[in-house]
Amino acid sequence: MKLVFWAGFWAFLVDQASKYLVVHVLNLREIGQIEVLPPLLNFSMAWNRGINFGLLADSSTLAKWLLIAVALIISGFVYYWVSKDRPGKIGLVAAGLLIGGALGNVVDRLLYGAVADFLNMSCCGFTNPYAFNVADIAIFAGAIGLAIWGGEQKADVTSDEG
Template sequence: MAAAGTRAARSSKRPSKAAGTTPWLWMAFALLVVMADQFLKLVIVRSFAYGESRPVTGFFNLVLVYNKGAAFSFLADAGGWQRWFFTGLGVVVGLFIIWLLYRHTGQRLFCLAVSLILGGAVGNVVDRVLYGHVVDFLDFYAGRYHWPAFNLADCAITVGAALLIVDELRRVRRQ
């Protein structure tokens, strides 16, 4: 009787797998994010001179700038070591996310969130490895205030982080 109770307790701790979802599906989605990010960066790099800006609306420009640091150019002037630090960090985070995808395949919102983060992280790691910096091209502003330029990979990471918060709030509410 105790063995049956222990088995039931153990099986209830395992994440359920939703029909038709696998870690490979989520990793393929992350790869689509990487491909879209790299494609857009390539279009911008081939169409713009460094620092060139083209207005699109009254609050948005396309621009070509490089970021050797992290978010908001954090550590951009650190002397070069940050390139490999942020590359290594991106690889470690990517491997951790792949592990999470295997552990939580049936949790669709969670997997969508971490897949977006994975795709964004890999997109920026590719830039760091190939160019030594991240290519940014989206410039939003209000009046004279400009938000620091960013890219599709950054958008994916931000949306993924927001979805993680929503997922956690939903899980807490269910309990």
């Protein structure tokens, strides 16, 4: 289960470091937008009080705590699942990415009352109105990884590699 821990740790750390950098150091919360490699990559501050694409963006305290609870329950379930039905190394890394990303967004809700989204990517004449963050990438990659490698290859349960 070491792979789950380390993948989660690094996903969480990179997510929180990137958010600290853009929100506090680059002061994106006040500036609002920074063109990095237009139109491919821009930093565009968005405070997401809901889930993906602003769904359930009810700004009530109840919604905030409900979303925190759901993220923690899902993280706990994923950890329990991969500890009982251990996938191969890629599946363990995927589980760690999903958990680390979910915990990164939980910390945002605790610190800011909303998730700090700032990455905006557009291309080829399509203007993307949505922003996301490193935690969202980790959650998405982890979920896809678990769907593909979440149980097909068993790890050696006597080994301490994972």
